[in-house]
Amino acid sequence: MRRSIFTYSICLVFILLSFKTIAQIPFEVNSNGHIIIKAKINNVEGKFILDTGAGLNAIFTKFSNKIKNEKTPNFFVGHRATGEELNVDLYNAKSMEINDKVFSDQQYTIVDLEFGDIDGMISLQPFRNTPITIDYNNKKILFDRPTKGEKSVDIQIADYAGKAIDIFTFVELNDTLKIQSLLDSGAGKNSFWFSSKLMEALALNKSDFKAVPIKSDFKKENNYYIGKLSTISTLNKLRKVENLDAAFIDELIYEGKTSIDWLGHVLTIDIAKKKIFIAD
Structure with a gap:
């Protein structure tokens, strides 16, 4: 009995220490x-x-x-x-x-x-x-939070000779069109941008969208076509958003650029494993 209590205590100490090391x-x-x-x-x-x-x-x-x-x-x-x-x-x-x-x-x-x-x-x-x-x-x-056993989505790494790094994932729009999207936490909340080049492939009519010319902080003006998109989902269908507000943008350099909050509430970006693990 004493050994069991001692062993339990030691295990508890190690567990507490392991939690303590996670910043x-x-x-x-x-x-x-x-x-x-x-x-x-x-x-x-x-x-x-x-x-x-x-x-x-x-x-x-x-x-x-x-x-x-x-x-x-x-x-x-x-x-x-x-x-x-x-x-x-x-x-x-x-x-x-x-x-x-x-x-x-x-x-x-x-x-x-x-x-x-x-x-x-x-x-x-x-x-x-x-x-x-x-x-x-x-x-x-x-x-360095443990992610063993958690569901995940694959990401692709754009490493610009060690000077800059971005992450992408493949998503599906309207359950039909597979595209690659930049994952951008700097975009804020519920941000969904797509190249206006994709509108034809999605059978979307620009006249059904509100056309808004917007200047960036660097004074470049682009046309934004703002409206609704039926769905966006991860390829493994782990996450799906329906009836989303979206912007299709002229001269966007990516097929898509979205915020990351739609993927989940607890997200671990692991560049080495090329995964985003989703705990919640």
Whole structure:
């Protein structure tokens, strides 16, 4: 009996220790549905959007004035979803910390934008080798949470020579058309964008949609055709949304770009395994 109690106690200690090692970081969700976390770059704390569609870490000019920036001779050329070219300089982060977890060998760029009290965006770059869980139920971020036995969807990794990283998954629209969609937590809540090139394949008439010209923060104007789409689902039918508000956009550089909240309430992005695990 004593051995049983002793063994139970030891097991309990190990369980408690294992839970203790899983970092839990509270986050806020703003009115646009963005996930806001606190992080330190070069030992200065700021508020950042957790943005799986950002590609690379970015800080805004106002925050860059608070820290010492180590500019490199390197640069990155990419495009925003609506087609604007970005040719940005890269800076070495001497340190990047999220809730005392240190991420080494990080870089960032500086973007001349103002977004309220937000200081920038944390991309998936720090999490190449660290599974990150977004728990919408409890508004917490967790690192290295066990996912054994959980259902999942496959993701495809777009790795731009180590300088930027995005994730995609295949989805099905209206139970007929298979497309590949960028998964973008920076899009906010219930965001569903698709290339207007897909409207013909879906037998959608532009006249049935509201046409709205919209300028981006970088002053490029695109036509948005806003209306209803019958369904979007993961290929394995694990998740499905019906009668969704959608925008079909001229010159969108992706077949699709969606937020990630529709996939579930507790999501673990595991880049190494090329999976998003869904606990709830």
